[in-house]
Amino acid sequence: MIEFDNVSKNFGDTRVLTGVTGEVNRGEIFTVIGPSGAGKSTLLRLIDLLDVPAGGAIRINGLDIHADKEKSLSVRRMMGMVFQKPAVFNTTVTENVAVGLRFRGVSKSETRKLTEDALAMVGLAGYGERRARTLSGGEMQRVALARAMVIEPEILLLDEPTANLDPVSVAMIEDLVVRINRDLGTTVIFSTHDMYQGQRLAHRIGVLMDGAFAQVGTPREVFTLPASREVARFVGIENIVEGVVVEREDGTAVVDAGGVRVRARSPFPRGERVSLCIRSEEIRIAPAIRGRRVSDGNILPGTVTAVVPRGPFSRVTVDCGFPLSSVLSWKAAEDLDIREGGRVEVVFAAESVHAVRQG
Amino acid sequence: MIEFDNVSKNFGDTRVLTGVTGEVNRGEIFTVIGPSGAGKSTLLRLIDLLDVPAGGAIRINGLDIHADKEKSLSVRRMMGMVFQKPAVFNTTVTENVAVGLRFRGVSKSETRKLTEDALAMVGLAGYGERRARTLSGGEMQRVALARAMVIEPEILLLDEPTANLDPVSVAMIEDLVVRINRDLGTTVIFSTHDMYQGQRLAHRIGVLMDGAFAQVGTPREVFTLPASREVARFVGIENIVEGVVVEREDGTAVVDAGGVRVRARSPFPRGERVSLCIRSEEIRIAPAIRGRRVSDGNILPGTVTAVVPRGPFSRVTVDCGFPLSSVLSWKAAEDLDIREGGRVEVVFAAESVHAVRQG
Amino acid sequence: GTTTDPTPVEKQQLRIATTTSLYDTKLLDHLTPIFEEKYNAEVLIVSAGTGKAIEYGQRGDVDVLMVHDRAREDAFLADGYGINRRVFAYNYFVLVGPESDPAGVAGMQPEAAFTAIRETGVAGGSDVVFVSRGDASGTHSKEKAIWKAAGFNYSTDVQGSGDWYQEAGTGMGATLEMANEKEAYTLSDIGTYLAYKGDLDLVTLVDEGDILLNVYCAMQINPAKYPDINTTVAKDWVNFMISDDVQKEIDSFGVDQYGQPLFYAAQDDWEKIGVTEAEVKDPIA
Amino acid sequence: MYEIIEGFLEAARLIVTFDPDVMAIAARSIIISFTATIIATLIAVPLGAAINFGTFPGKKNLVNLIQTLYSLPTVIVGLLIFLLISRVGPFGFLRLLFTPTAMIVAQTVLILPIMTGLTISALSGVDPVIRDTLRSLGATRLQFLVNVLKEARFAILASVAVGFGRAISEVGAAILVGGNIAASSFASSTRVLTTAISLETSMGNISQSIALGIVLLIIALGVNLAITTVQHR
Amino acid sequence: MYEIIEGFLEAARLIVTFDPDVMAIAARSIIISFTATIIATLIAVPLGAAINFGTFPGKKNLVNLIQTLYSLPTVIVGLLIFLLISRVGPFGFLRLLFTPTAMIVAQTVLILPIMTGLTISALSGVDPVIRDTLRSLGATRLQFLVNVLKEARFAILASVAVGFGRAISEVGAAILVGGNIAASSFASSTRVLTTAISLETSMGNISQSIALGIVLLIIALGVNLAITTVQHR
Numbered sequence A, B: 001m002i003e004f005d006n007v008s009k010n011f012g013d014t015r016v017l018t019g020v021t022g023e024v025n026r027g028e029i030f031t032v033i034g035p036s037g038a039g040k041s042t043l044l045r046l047i048d049l050l051d052v053p054a055g056g057a058i059r060i061n062g063l064d065i066h067a068d069k070e071k072s073l074s075v076r077r078m079m080g081m082v083f084q085k086p087a088v089f090n091t092t093v094t095e096n097v098a099v100g101l102r103f104r105g106v107s108k109s110e111t112r113k114l115t116e117d118a119l120a121m122v123g124l125a126g127y128g129e130r131r132a133r134t135l136s137g138g139e140m141q142r143v144a145l146a147r148a149m150v151i152e153p154e155i156l157l158l159d160e161p162t163a164n165l166d167p168v169s170v171a172m173i174e175d176l177v178v179r180i181n182r183d184l185g186t187t188v189i190f191s192t193h194d195m196y197q198g199q200r201l202a203h204r205i206g207v208l209m210d211g212a213f214a215q216v217g218t219p220r221e222v223f224t225l226p227a228s229r230e231v232a233r234f235v236g237i238e239n240i241v242e243g244v245v246v247e248r249e250d251g252t253a254v255v256d257a258g259g260v261r262v263r264a265r266s267p268f269p270r271g272e273r274v275s276l277c278i279r280s281e282e283i284r285i286a287p288a289i290r291g292r293r294v295s296d297g298n299i300l301p302g303t304v305t306a307v308v309p310r311g312p313f314s315r316v317t318v319d320c321g322f323p324l325s326s327v328l329s330w331k332a333a334e335d336l337d338i339r340e341g342g343r344v345e346v347v348f349a350a351e352s353v354h355a356v357r358q359g
Numbered sequence C: 001g002t003t004t005d006p007t008p009v010e011k012q013q014l015r016i017a018t019t020t021s022l023y024d025t026k027l028l029d030h031l032t033p034i035f036e037e038k039y040n041a042e043v044l045i046v047s048a049g050t051g052k053a054i055e056y057g058q059r060g061d062v063d064v065l066m067v068h069d070r071a072r073e074d075a076f077l078a079d080g081y082g083i084n085r086r087v088f089a090y091n092y093f094v095l096v097g098p099e100s101d102p103a104g105v106a107g108m109q110p111e112a113a114f115t116a117i118r119e120t121g122v123a124g125g126s127d128v129v130f131v132s133r134g135d136a137s138g139t140h141s142k143e144k145a146i147w148k149a150a151g152f153n154y155s156t157d158v159q160g161s162g163d164w165y166q167e168a169g170t171g172m173g174a175t176l177e178m179a180n181e182k183e184a185y186t187l188s189d190i191g192t193y194l195a196y197k198g199d200l201d202l203v204t205l206v207d208e209g210d211i212l213l214n215v216y217c218a219m220q221i222n223p224a225k226y227p228d229i230n231t232t233v234a235k236d237w238v239n240f241m242i243s244d245d246v247q248k249e250i251d252s253f254g255v256d257q258y259g260q261p262l263f264y265a266a267q268d269d270w271e272k273i274g275v276t277e278a279e280v281k282d283p284i285a
Numbered sequence D, E: 001m002y003e004i005i006e007g008f009l010e011a012a013r014l015i016v017t018f019d020p021d022v023m024a025i026a027a028r029s030i031i032i033s034f035t036a037t038i039i040a041t042l043i044a045v046p047l048g049a050a051i052n053f054g055t056f057p058g059k060k061n062l063v064n065l066i067q068t069l070y071s072l073p074t075v076i077v078g079l080l081i082f083l084l085i086s087r088v089g090p091f092g093f094l095r096l097l098f099t100p101t102a103m104i105v106a107q108t109v110l111i112l113p114i115m116t117g118l119t120i121s122a123l124s125g126v127d128p129v130i131r132d133t134l135r136s137l138g139a140t141r142l143q144f145l146v147n148v149l150k151e152a153r154f155a156i157l158a159s160v161a162v163g164f165g166r167a168i169s170e171v172g173a174a175i176l177v178g179g180n181i182a183a184s185s186f187a188s189s190t191r192v193l194t195t196a197i198s199l200e201t202s203m204g205n206i207s208q209s210i211a212l213g214i215v216l217l218i219i220a221l222g223v224n225l226a227i228t229t230v231q232h233r
């Protein structure tokens, strides 16, 4: 439905997008993730016709949206957008939310009703008469959301829409997005720096890096089978180990990583230099039992170098020749009596190791 | 060092802070968490003398900072602040960062050096000559951070400083905050809606709700022993079950929750109405084995009602008379063959259940 | 006789351009209601510097021109812009100055007085200053004429001969204010001087001499140049100004306020002021 | 200095007695300057918006030119209009010279540059995100303009205040194209407060001038109170 | 209309021949209006800042009053200054009347209200977060002011442009307190471009007036180019 065809954009000498190619399907929730300054906002602005690409084209239902100025308004009216730093109009909250409806000539009574509903949806019922300029950061963001959603656009563009919100509000907004997508079939494109959010909501994710999509895929693909070392790092795979394939038999390989041998799922031939990506959640820590051997998985002995709390978990880093991190619940960490300097074994399956060719 | 003595603040009729009381110690990282609109920004602004409390006092080293206008400047110069929606001055990035140093009469060469270092620290080396207004959201936030940090304040006030940043940048900034706190002994107060961030960084956390601190404590206290049902919900405890204490023996109690009996750690007498808080991470799911009994823990049979991906995990909700959610790795969920409608057992220890009196 | 229908359906409008000094005396304000009543017309008076007033006349923006600068009037008539000039009043210019009279000109003939002022002024040292209108007005023209009569070349001997001679470049009132402030000499029409006298320390030093004569006229703009111009009322106005009733009004105007008349009626003094009898007496046909 | 006190007393007298001459002159001032301000606003606002939001070569030069025209002397404006509407001018057939209409035209021309310039800076002061938000909400050109103006209403109305101030206080153009005529009928007269002040001043009636000046300022105060009320709505 | 073409030709002639009279008059205009603008800026900016950032009772009324004074007719300003500095006035002993100094004073007074008002709106347009950021970075009052002004420099310089435009184009006050004197020494003369234009106009020399008007606009253009350059720095 929305097609990016080698879209590029630069500001003066700064090349921001170098060639974004990909597709967003009708009715899909598509998330753009990528480092700060990667061009996420720029891409969304291009879709919303707020800027013009330097090269390439963005097509919606086959129509090059930047080609025909005459159609700009009707294209734009298909879309609603929430900006990264939303601004509110200097009037009441109700008036703010009603603007898009007024533009479309919706009747007064209908507008009142829709506006009230929208405010209730974002948890701001009763805020209608407040002057929007006096709202808190999160409140403003919710007004902006209500404002974009109330017009029931076919395509909803959200630029980090929950960046300023607390978890309870985030959950509420996420629910809302899912509901709108499901109930109204709205196509949603949003950028986020919260990868888990991307994963929670997205049907597919595009990872924007160095001006182009480094990977586009389902959350599962992106999170478990990152296309490159950089994507792996970005989606939070903490363990990335460099090595060379030394042995190979159907689907699995033995990789030499600085003298330590690791079994991994890998399609690469012998001699290929690869990066091994291992999610810390896939790694178990076991008490050190000398001499154990496995044929299929990996058991690497090592020394605990750090124990750091992380949410309801502890993050344990073990030096097995290269550092590997694992995440344990506090309780498990206590049960295993894990402390810095202790000897342990790091256990993970070959399937938990995802190898990518070094770029 | 910083003491909040029944601080209150209202805007017109809106009562935002009703009586904030607490203390931040010298050299501490203190996090303020709380729902959107709770008054986090307002509190930070009061500390930075940008607004005046309606009642109560904020004391730094015993000095009521709002009492003596003469001392405002010297008090303010102890502090650096990053605003929730940071604004940059309409000049170069370097000039932006240098402003505070220029105010303090730091020499040109010294300023140049410090500014460069600060930009490098926030990952913006080489951005010095860019016009600050053209930066991306995250880049601006980092400029604001560099600007506040470069003056090496005794107290650093950060209002959701990483709200617009991607995880890689967030990690960088967090490292920075920790380093500044550790190396320079800077007292850091920051607000965040990312509870895990609070926990990662904070020595202590204050939970701001309904205009006052609902709880102040170490991250562990706040996350495992929330002081109220609301705090529990806010810190992400997904399972909160209402019930009445029906049996009691030293330290543990049996609570009747709508017919289902749950063992819990609880100091409350029989007949007390309590809310039981159980972190989903503390809950295991096991295949249904009829007739199993335990004396100490809880094994509740139930039906799986939902399986939702969440990061590298799946969130599984089981109806055991009341809904209980647990978090499993995808692999575990697959191994256990968990699917909606399936019968399972929900297993958790009495120690994993934290009871709070119903407010 | 009236050439205008006494009961027209619509009031005729008459546009008159006049020099400021004449307008400022309020003589015209005094006369217009009478005219309007009599001829069922509406009089619109625009007062401006002499040059500007003539410009209005040349462009046909007015129907009647009232000025007091003989030389330029003649040129105007010669160029065919104006016709039917009638002289309706006269008075005298006065040389005013500080009571101390540093050039000692009191009672002299105008030409001699000017010469004395210039001599002391150019010599410097003393506080002699002469403020000129410097605006090509009728008064300024007269001043230049006196310099010429005294034997000086205006632009070389007077203008630019030193800081004693200053051109105000403004109206008569402002020039008097300035002369007062600077304790300077200036040439003024009698009307404006009398109007300002109360606020001034300046006294009349020279008020006699033929050359000081100031003659006011009214003329019609030539309908040959501007065919749709309002000829009949314009004629009425000029004739009205030389009518016996108005001449009497002119003679007595200002007496109650200043204790002396501001103007003399031209009707019977045509010889004295050097114009033909026709110009003061004959109504336009 | 006693003239100033006299002026105040005289102003009070003129006002409480509803002096018919002064009332007529004041009314004429209000009508003319008000009309000119409204016409200028109707031109300056769309023009300023077109310049501010448009992208075209020479934009910067155009803005500079507009800013330069702030210095346009009223007399020059008066002269140019005079040349256009005087009988022998291209619009002479309209017979506008020495009419209130001509004064309205002249004042409109006079205040157009400053109102356009201030409109441009008012609009350029609107947060770009606000502009993007309006566009993204599907505003038509007109809706966009109306809403940006609403956001900038404070500055836009300030520009109206400046324009009105300059119109009602100017005298050079008014006298050249109006002629300061005190005719017996209201419609034929072109005497306004400023030209009356000039006249009184030239006749040495300083207290009367000051009294008229005070009347003018009272009118301006009323207009400004109205503007402020709208600004803060 | 041929007067306009004549005016342009005459202006070209005056400029290329460096006509000494016109050069002296233009120089005097520049010096007087420039000085007045600078003095007015030095007063209006701190005053505007004090009003904008201060909180005091009657603030709104004060702003209204300032806005009302936009309508202060130049003739009234001229008269008031005249009464103060004329020989019998309270400052008569300074003997300022009919000097360039008096004209500077009058123009300063004339443009003060509008410059103060525009400063207030320029400063009120600065993002409150910018203000808070400056405070939080430990700015002293002066540092705060300087930096807020830097942020608002576009609007502040626009207000300077407006002030200069009004100063160099006004004539009523200049003629009343200056007197349009053409003396043989430069210092004793008070003839500036606008008063010269008035004079030429009253003499019916329309082309000459227009030529002088063009000279005035060329000066204004130069000043505005300078201002724009600073604005965009």
Ligand SMILES: Nc1ncnc2c1ncn2[C@@H]1O[C@H](COP(=O)(O)OP(=O)(O)OP(=O)(O)O)[C@@H](O)[C@H]1O
Binding pocket: A011, A012, A014, A016, A034, A035, A036, A037, A038, A039, A040, A041, A042, A043, A084, A193, B134, B135, B136, B137, B138, B139, B164, B165, B166
């Ligand atoms: N108007 C502009 N002029 C110059 N550079 C710009 C402009 N707008 C954006 N950029 C640059 O383009 C790059 C991409 O910006 P963009 O805002 O799209 O990033 P982003 O991916 O949204 O980042 P963030 O996560 O920080 O919001 C940044 O380096 C930014 O500095």
Ligand SMILES: Nc1ncnc2c1ncn2[C@@H]1O[C@H](COP(=O)(O)OP(=O)(O)OP(=O)(O)O)[C@@H](O)[C@H]1O
Binding pocket: A134, A135, A136, A137, A138, A139, A164, A165, A166, B011, B012, B014, B016, B034, B035, B036, B037, B038, B039, B040, B041, B042, B043, B084, B193
């Ligand atoms: N100037 C003001 N006028 C009126 N109400 C205000 C003003 N400033 C803040 N408020 C209100 O005070 C409450 C607290 O605001 P504050 O910005 O401190 O919240 P917060 O905890 O920082 O929220 P968030 O997480 O959304 O940033 C909000 O309800 C807000 O609307």
Ligand SMILES: [Mg+2]
Binding pocket: A040, A041, A042, A084, A159, B136, B137, B138
């Ligand atoms: Mg962005």
Ligand SMILES: [Mg+2]
Binding pocket: A136, A137, A138, B040, B041, B042, B084, B159
């Ligand atoms: Mg906040």
